[in-house]
Amino acid sequence: CLRSSRRNAWGNQSYADLISQAIENSPEKRLTLAQIYEWMVKTVPYFRDKGDSNSSAGWKNSIRHNLSLHNKFLRVHNESTGKSSWWMLNPEGGKTGKAPRRRAVSMDNSSKLLKSRMRAKQTKKQAGAAGGGALQGDGNTGSAGADSPNSSQQFPKWGVNSSSPSSRGSLDDNDMWTSFRPRTSSNASTLSGRLSPIAPGQEDDDNLPDDSLLGRYTASSLTPTLTETLMEELDLIDGLTLMTGQQGGASPSTAPFSSFKPTAFSNSLFNPMSSPGSHASGHYSTHVPSSLEALLTSDSPPPSDVMMTQVDPLMPSPGGVGLMGLGSPVVGVRSKPNQLLLGKGLEPNKVAPMDPSQLSALKAQHAAVPAVGSHHGGPVASANPSVSLQGMSQFGAPSCFPTAQDRLPTDLDIDMFTENLDCDVDYIINSDLMDGDGIDFNFDPILPGSQSYTGPATTQGSTHSWVPS
DNA sequence: TCCCCTAAACATA
DNA sequence: TATGTTTAGGGGA
Numbered sequence A: 001c002l003r004s005s006r007r008n009a010w011g012n013q014s015y016a017d018l019i020s021q022a023i024e025n026s027p028e029k030r031l032t033l034a035q036i037y038e039w040m041v042k043t044v045p046y047f048r049d050k051g052d053s054n055s056s057a058g059w060k061n062s063i064r065h066n067l068s069l070h071n072k073f074l075r076v077h078n079e080s081t082g083k084s085s086w087w088m089l090n091p092e093g094g095k096t097g098k099a100p101r102r103r104a105v106s107m108d109n110s111s112k113l114l115k116s117r118m119r120a121k122q123t124k125k126q127a128g129a130a131g132g133g134a135l136q137g138d139g140n141t142g143s144a145g146a147d148s149p150n151s152s153q154q155f156p157k158w159g160v161n162s163s164s165p166s167s168r169g170s171l172d173d174n175d176m177w178t179s180f181r182p183r184t185s186s187n188a189s190t191l192s193g194r195l196s197p198i199a200p201g202q203e204d205d206d207n208l209p210d211d212s213l214l215g216r217y218t219a220s221s222l223t224p225t226l227t228e229t230l231m232e233e234l235d236l237i238d239g240l241t242l243m244t245g246q247q248g249g250a251s252p253s254t255a256p257f258s259s260f261k262p263t264a265f266s267n268s269l270f271n272p273m274s275s276p277g278s279h280a281s282g283h284y285s286t287h288v289p290s291s292l293e294a295l296l297t298s299d300s301p302p303p304s305d306v307m308m309t310q311v312d313p314l315m316p317s318p319g320g321v322g323l324m325g326l327g328s329p330v331v332g333v334r335s336k337p338n339q340l341l342l343g344k345g346l347e348p349n350k351v352a353p354m355d356p357s358q359l360s361a362l363k364a365q366h367a368a369v370p371a372v373g374s375h376h377g378g379p380v381a382s383a384n385p386s387v388s389l390q391g392m393s394q395f396g397a398p399s400c401f402p403t404a405q406d407r408l409p410t411d412l413d414i415d416m417f418t419e420n421l422d423c424d425v426d427y428i429i430n431s432d433l434m435d436g437d438g439i440d441f442n443f444d445p446i447l448p449g450s451q452s453y454t455g456p457a458t459t460q461g462s463t464h465s466w467v468p469s
Numbered sequence B: 001t002c003c004c005c006t007a008a009a010c011a012t013a
Numbered sequence C: 001t002a003t004g005t006t007t008a009g010g011g012g013a
Helices: A015-025 A033-043 A053-069 A107-128 A152-157 A172-178 A182-191 A207-225 A228-236 A245-250 A264-270 A284-298 A303-310 A316-331 A335-345 A356-368 A378-383 A385-400 A414-435 A450-457 A459-466
Strands: A030-032 A073-076 A086-089
Touching (some): A015 A030, A015 A033, A015 A053, A015 A073, A015 A086, A030 A033, A033 A053, A053 A073
Antiparallel strands (some): A030 A086
C-alpha cells in the first residue's frame, strides 16, 4: 500500500520487519544484536552510513526496543558465545509489533495483564534486590525472552518477511502462539552451557541448528498451549533445574545446566535433541507449522509437554530423567528432585529389559489406542511429549508394576524406553521422588483407568494428568 | 485508536 | 559499554 510513499527513511518496513528479515536471512535463523546491527548497516542503504557509534545510537536503540517489545522475536540465551543472546523469530508467530502482542484477548486486558506481570516481576526483582531479576529470564537477564525457539523458517505463517510493507495487519492469528512470550525462556539456554539452539561452537554446523530449531519450535508450539497460568507458574519456579538433563546425555554440551529458569521451556525448545521429528526431515519448516498448529488446535500440551520434548526418545536414561523433571515442575517439585533425577538418570543401562511378551502386550494395547499426538513412527513419536508419558508408564510398568503395562501408551517405542528406564523409575520414585513435594503427580504408571494412559500416548494425556494446573 | 518511531530511564553482565 | 526491558511521547493513518 504505502509502498509508494515511504513510511520511514529506509522504506516502508518497520524495524520489526527489518529485524525479521535479518534473522530470516541468517543461515541459522538467529542473530545476536550486534549481528542485527551489522545486517542493517550492510543491507539497508539508509543505515549504511550510520554504523558509527555517533549516528547509530538512535536506530540501535530502536532495534533493541523492537526486539524486546515484539513477541515475534525470541531471545535465546547464548552462553556459549559469552556474548549477547541470540535473537530468533518466534515460530509461533509473534506478531509484529502489534500491540496485542500476546494475547488475543481484549487488548486492554491482555496488555494490562502483561504489564502487571511485568511489574510484578520487576517488583520482585527489585525487592529481591539488586541481585537481579530472579523471575525474569534466568536470573541472568531477565526477560525471558527467548524462550522459545524460533526458527524463522516457519514463519511463513506470519509473514515475517520483511517484504510485506507493513507487517501490521496479518499475523494476528498467531496470538495463540505468541501467547506466551519466550521472553522468559530466553535463558533456556541455560540448560546447557549452550543455550543457543545451535551450539555456539557449532554454529556453523547446520545440523544442530535446524534440528534444534525444529525441536524448539515444536516445543514452542506445544508451549503455547500452556495456559498463562502455567507459564506464570513456571516462571515462578525459577529454581527448578529441570532437567534437561536429558539431553545431557545425548549431547555432551547440553548436559549439565546449572540454572534454568523459566527458561525451562526455552531450553527444551531449543534443545536440539528435543526436536521431535528430529531430523526426520531436513527441514521442519514446513512440518513444524502444520504439526504445531495441529497440535495446538487439537490439544495443547501443557508445559509439561515442552518438557517432554526435551527428552530424547533415543536417550534412555535422559528421557527418564526428563520426565521426572517435567513432572516435578508441574507438580511443584523443586529443583531438588530434578537434580536428583539427573544424577540417577544417568544409569540407564542397568535396567532390565522388559519381557518381550510384555512389550508385545503393550504394543497391542497401544495399537488399540489411537495415537493422538504421534504422527511419526518410532523415534519421532517418542520425541513427543507423549513419550514422556510413556516413559512414565514404562517406568512403572515393566518390572515394577506389571499391571501398568496395560496402560502404556502405544505410540512410543516402548521398547526403547522400557528397556532403559525400568528400574530407574522405580528407583527414582522410591528414593528420589519421595523427597519431592510434588511427587504426587500421578505418576502412577498404573492408573486405574486404563484409558488414562491412552491419551497419553500423546503428550497431553500425560501431561494433563499430572499437570496440576 | 492503533501502529510505529524515537528517546530515555533503568537494569544487568 | 553493550545489551535488554520498559515507559513515555509524538506522528501518521
